[in-house]
Amino acid sequence: MNVAPVRMADTAARHARVAPAVEAAVLGVLRSGRYVGGPVVDEARRRLAESFGWRHGVTTNSGTDALVYALLATGVGPGDEVIVPAVTFFATAGAVARVGAVPVVADVRDDLPLLDAATLPLTSRTRAVIVVHLYGEPCPVVAPVPVIDDLAQCAGATPAPKHGHLGAVSFYPTKTLGAAGDAGLVLTDDEATAAALLQLTHHGMTHLYEHVRVRGAVGANSRMDAIQAAVLMAHLDDLPTRVATRRDNAAHYDATLPAWVRRLPRHPSHPVHHYVVRVPHRDAVRARLSAAGVETAVYYPVPLSRQPALAGGPHAPTPRAEAFCAETLALPVHEGVGPAEVERVVAALGSTAP
Secondary structure, eight states: OOOOOBOSOOHHHHHHHHHHHHHHHHHHHHHHTOOBSSHHHHHHHHHHHHHHTOSEEEEESOHHHHHHHHHHHHTOOTTOEEEEESSSOTHHHHHHHHTTOEEEEEOBOSSSSSBOGGGOOOOTTEEEEEEEOGGGOOOOOOOSSOEEEEOTTOTTOSSOOOOSSEEEEEOOTTSSSOOSSOOEEEEESOHHHHHHHHHHTBTTEEETTEEOEETTEEOOBOOOBHHHHHHHHHHHTTHHHHHHHHHHHHHHHHHHSOTTSEEOOOOTTOOOSOEEEEOSSHHHHHHHHHHTTBOOBOSOSSOGGGSGGGTTOOOOOOHHHHHHHHHEEEEOOSTTOOHHHHHHHHHHHOSSOO
């Protein structure tokens, strides 16, 4: 008898959980004729910002653009340096390069793949620090320059981290709160900054066919459409249940994983976007799990400083990130996983390392 695999993500099953609400909301947008902007997007800006604990939200067409516009609103530009952690998705550094600044990759802590405030490579050219709350784990870094919170994996955190003056969110479909395509959000508590962000993401428009620089930058088109806004709001009500299930699954793993699998510390606010462990001989472990029908993922296989697009940058040495990236492994933890699936994963790991 064929046994269904334990999936790392299942967006179709997630949609089925809230299908009536999502489909009704999308149909309402289609019938309204208001596909760009309008009341649905305005409501999404308000509700999504509130869910992360910020006063204002400006929707964008992706999480990457959310980072770009957070940097532009901060005044980051050519010649500036922006510190980013060695362990994160490429978009964190790619957004810095897109505004003409220089991403400076910094090493992470010993216990967690998060920036270490004690070893930030600050220079006279440092204009900002992007603090990534990886997997949803809060990173309490403060710095003598503006801090931008990368909250891409923090949906459902209680409370969500807030250490900077701006936050950036991705709603990529596999996120705990995901759209039906690309979508993002910039967060701020400052009304003037929210107005500037809204203008920047609408071509710097003041009036029809009149466009100005905003905080020294030329605006462009980066809008979340009304269909994605409707999808996100329909999913938002299910978010607490998803996070509760993920936390239950994480606790089950914590209690039953074999001793050779190294758990990561986890803050009580953690929404468990990913459940990540460290294992020796990672590729052999993945092969063992795959043979048992268990999908896994690696977030992330190499430090950012080793990405070809960032070669030659003024990066700090990253020995702790190198060690982490060699051992990191993510196990299925999403809301479609239950106790039986967790037990299958634990059994497939085995009592001894391969």
